[in-house]
Amino acid sequence: MTPYVLTVDADVRDLRAADRLLHTLAAELALPEGVFGCTHLVRGERPRVALSLALPSEPLLRTAQERLTAGGRGVSPGAPDAVGRAVLYPGVSTLTGTLTVADVLSRSAIDRVTVLGTPGGPAPDTPLVTREHVRPQWQHDELVLTAMPAIGGTLVPFEVPDPTPCCADH
Template sequence: MTPPPYAIGIDTSLTGLREADDLLRDIAADVGFPEDAFGCTHLVRDGDRPRVALSLAAGSEAVVEAVRARLTSQGYRVTEGAWDHAGRAVLYPGAAALTGTLTVAELVSRSAIERVRVLGRPDGPDPATRLVTREFVRPQWQDGELVLAAMPAVGGTLVPFEVPDPTPCCADH
């Protein structure tokens, strides 16, 4: 699957992924963004202003233009297209169905995720391998595919590489 053809970028002053995820979900809910569309976060490092930007993409130009108009009227800086081709997907078709423990095959069949990549392994996992979603599945676009990075966990299962509640750097100092 390739990203939908119509996309906009939304500049933010946010520096944390959790806040960016929340803003992306709030914007999508506010504008009625369709469930078959995509919403991604992008790490932007230009100049003295590193931040997390957003993108929204859909198969309909009219939908994206309506979202652009609404966001612009709310004071957001909106640009043409996504920030880059490696966005971290927060909203994507099937995301809501990825709860509990699923096999890799179920994860792929229920969502827009096309492939699971296990860190440190050259080959993909067996489709019957169980993946504990933790209700937090954030795949990334890689070469036009939505790919979930996973890592081995207890009992031969996998878990998504990105954790829902990361420990802040230097939290114990």
Template sequence: MTPPAAPYVLGIDTDATTLREADHLLQALAVELALPEGVFGCTHLVRDGRPRIALSLADGTEPVPRTARDRLTARGYALRDGAWDATGRAVLYPGADRATGTLTLAELLARSAIDRVTVLGTPEEPGPDTRLNTRDHVRPHWQDGRLVLAAMPAAGGVLVPFEDPDPTPCCAVH
């Protein structure tokens, strides 16, 4: 799988400051704009004078429809052709809705656009029968043109995605 490239990628500047906020915005826009199932929707950390999380939308084969661009502009979003970087964090991707529950890695790769799973701290890739408890929150990243999910070992001999669906805010216990 290769990440869609400009002009097939629509960048959307936002005021989102958390990944959770950006995820919800991206999912809401996909519904509101009636985007097809094969769309890739990613988040991108923007570190300039106004740190924020921008979004990108693409289906890989054709530009985002002009009507979607018009509706986003009417809502006050600044748009650009292309994403902020090539390592976007995928929230929407083919098969994302089927990456739920506990699956073998072979099932995950067959059901979704994810190309590969890596395990933090290990040089080799896990076997296809390795089980992954998705926690219903699978956010792969683009790496060298492939959609890659970073995972880590968890209790019970399974893997879990590295990104926690309910992270504890920094300094929450202070």
């Protein structure tokens, strides 16, 4: 990952809102495709979701920091932690429909795919139904997508695009 990283503390409380904000900020700042935008859960007295942007150059970092600060956003250097959940990353826009694990790895910045409940990784020709929602996480300097088995020998990303809120039927 690049050393040009900043954290945006926008006082967002849920992942879906954080995802939307990352996309909005990327558009407002006209960020290039190679940018990493991650969410980070912040615990403690004020639980929230912080955002990090890893940018390809120091001038772009300075420009983003100046514009975000001018827009009233809380900005600090570095990432809040080393285990961010990637929303923006190289190749994310190509991860649509059903792809093989090999396609996911070759088309994107994802380094590895793991499957819940299995000791090894999936075969390269295993189909992955992306649901257009692929959120890998940083683990030991690798971008790792956790998947789970689905119908017909396919995999799906562990994180679902539209989770049902707790107690939705009450």
